[in-house]
Amino acid sequence: MTAPTAEAASAPGDEEVPATTNGQGTNGPETEAAEAEDKPKRGARTKSTAKKTRTVELTLTVTGTLDGAWQADLLHGSTRVVQGLSVPAAAVAKAAQELHPDIAEKIDEVITAAREQHESRLRELEAEVAKVKQALADLGEES
Structure with a gap:
C-alpha cells in the first residue's frame, strides 16, 4: 500500500505550504534568528541619539509711538x-x-522719527518762549 501524498491529504480549499517554511512566510529557523538579532526585543529601550531639549514659548512684544513712548508685554505660552x-x-x-542688525535698523528708523518730531516741537516751544520773553520785556519797559 502506498502512503498518501500531500495533495491527497489536503482538504479542498487548503493551500499547499512548502516544506521549507513554517507557514509564516519565513524561510526557516536560520532566517528567524538573523531577523531576531536585527530587531530590538519588546520592552527593550534603545538609546536615542536625538538631543532632548525642552522648549519654552515666550513672546515679547515691544510697542512704540512716534512720541517716543515704548512699552513691553510678555507672554509665557498664553499667560500674560x-x-x-x-x-x-x-x-x-x-x-x-543685540538681536539682529535688520531689527536694529527698523527700530532706529522709528526712534529717529520720534527724535525729529521732538526736536521740531522743541524749536516751536523755544520760539514761543522767545516771544513770551519779548512780550514780558515790552511790558516791563512801559511801566
Whole structure:
C-alpha cells in the first residue's frame, strides 16, 4: 500500500505550504534568528541619539509711538506675565542691536522719527518762549 501524498491529504480549499517554511512566510529557523538579532526585543529601550531639549514659548512684544513712548508685554505660552511695562527708547535700541542688525535698523528708523518730531516741537516751544520773553520785556519797559 502506498502512503498518501500531500495533495491527497489536503482538504479542498487548503493551500499547499512548502516544506521549507513554517507557514509564516519565513524561510526557516536560520532566517528567524538573523531577523531576531536585527530587531530590538519588546520592552527593550534603545538609546536615542536625538538631543532632548525642552522648549519654552515666550513672546515679547515691544510697542512704540512716534512720541517716543515704548512699552513691553510678555507672554509665557498664553499667560500674560507682564503688560504695559514702560521701557526707555535707549534700552529698546540697545536690545535691537543685540538681536539682529535688520531689527536694529527698523527700530532706529522709528526712534529717529520720534527724535525729529521732538526736536521740531522743541524749536516751536523755544520760539514761543522767545516771544513770551519779548512780550514780558515790552511790558516791563512801559511801566
